[in-house]
Amino acid sequence: MGFSPLVDQLLDALRVLPGVGPKTAQRMALHLLERDRDGGRRLTEVLGRALVEVGYCRRCRTLTEEEVCALCSSARRDETLLCIVESPADMLAIEEAGGYQGQYYVLHGHLSPLDGIGPEDIGLDRLDGRLDQGAIEEVILATNPTVEGEATAHYIAEQLRERGIRLSRLAYGVPMGGELEYVDGGTLSRAFNGRLPFSGG
Amino acid sequence: MGFSPLVDQLLDALRVLPGVGPKTAQRMALHLLERDRDGGRRLTEVLGRALVEVGYCRRCRTLTEEEVCALCSSARRDETLLCIVESPADMLAIEEAGGYQGQYYVLHGHLSPLDGIGPEDIGLDRLDGRLDQGAIEEVILATNPTVEGEATAHYIAEQLRERGIRLSRLAYGVPMGGELEYVDGGTLSRAFNGRLPFSGG
Structure with missing residues (x-):
């Protein structure tokens, strides 16, 4: 047995979201249906609109609902x-x-x-x-x-x-704030080979 | 700076889902827009329908799109x-x-x-x-x-x-398959007080 057919369909549909398994889908569906129908309606409305209107920027191909995105339009x-x-x-x-x-x-x-x-x-x-x-x-x-x-x-x-x-x-090297002990060997040898003159003083 | 206004609205809308923070919402939105628009459309369609049609069973109040749920209707x-x-x-x-x-x-x-x-x-x-x-x-x-x-x-x-x-x-007691060592004190004393005659051997 499961929930009613339509609720079961909703569980299935929620699983298209990355990282959402059966238990999470159930928690999401019950949350929307029991506690936040307004939020659910806003989600269908905005997602529906985004799926129709959002495409690729003609210049840089980022996601945008404009012909050309804000960054590409910027002077x-x-x-x-x-x-x-x-x-x-x-x-x-x-x-x-x-x-x-x-x-x-x-x-x-x-x-x-x-x-x-x-x-x-x-x-x-x-x-x-x-x-x-x-x-x-x-x-x-x-x-x-x-x-x-x-x-x-x-x-x-x-x-x-x-x-x-x-x-x-982009430069390869050790990430800022990391500890050498935990940096993998490939990264470490890249960082050695690409070592820079010390400008600290 | 963020994404385009509509994509940012979608990130906001996804955060009505329980357990979804800014990073997860971003991953979900990009996944739907870049890789699974069909899945996204199915989600808006099914969620939209569920929000309109799913109500409470007239008898038991569980979630169902019927007047009376399958379990209550069962003979x-x-x-x-x-x-x-x-x-x-x-x-x-x-x-x-x-x-x-x-x-x-x-x-x-x-x-x-x-x-x-x-x-x-x-x-x-x-x-x-x-x-x-x-x-x-x-x-x-x-x-x-x-x-x-x-x-x-x-x-x-x-x-x-x-x-x-x-x-x-419902009876209180130790959960099946658990180890006593990890059972909390309240549960353990309930299980002692509610001890049952041993019918094993």
Whole structure:
């Protein structure tokens, strides 16, 4: 036995959310139906609208309900720098860190031939078009420091080679505030090889 | 800076779900918008329908889209037993445990004067009407073994006292499969006081 058919359907539907298993789905469904129907209605309304209206920015491909996102429309961003990230969440993290004032390009994923994800699935077929538009002088490859992220960065570097544009990659090294003891070996040897002159005094 | 206004609204709306903080809401929103729009549409459709159609069973007050739920409509349930629980989830747990074949009555909460939750908020004003309908001979008080659940059980016992109906409460004791070492003192002394004749050998 379970709940009524419609409540059971709701449990199923909630499981499309990442990290939501049967018990969590049950807790969510009962919470919405017993205690927060207003919140539930707001969720259906906003989610429904977002699914229809939110698409990709025509310039940087981030998620937005506008043709061109607020960042791409801003006159205060440096037109000569383009940072390529895997996800809008990475873009937000970089913005929150502060300091970077250039443009972005969002892949929404990384190359993964085994999963059938090729260059056009992550918007690389339109990257040349984006570079043709503007005054980009440097492309910063900020894909994740994972096997797939590295492979994607290499692919993009290859694709852009003949443009003669400056390419850079985020620095590798020990994370700030961490303890060496807990840093993995690969990171540690990268940090040794990339050691910098000490400017502390 | 955040995401676009509509995506930010979606993050807010997802936070009505219990246990969902800012990071989880972000992961959910990006997952739905980037990878599973079909799942998102199904969620809005089913949740929207559930919020309109799912109400309380006229007899037992569990959540259902019918006038009377499947369990109350079943001819195979014992009409003489009524089990009072705090939530549809408790009802489901008892059904899954198996063995109980009677009826239910769902409070959707417990008495909590400090939060302004009185008897009529948990359907106790309609409990007499439910008992008047049928051939109930025993009421099993299966509210949670918490302070609020106990208080609610006592309140119901008081309310039903003059009907001269048989009242029972779930047994207290050590949970099956647990280790005594980890059982709290209150439970352990209850289990001692309620010790049973050994029928094993």
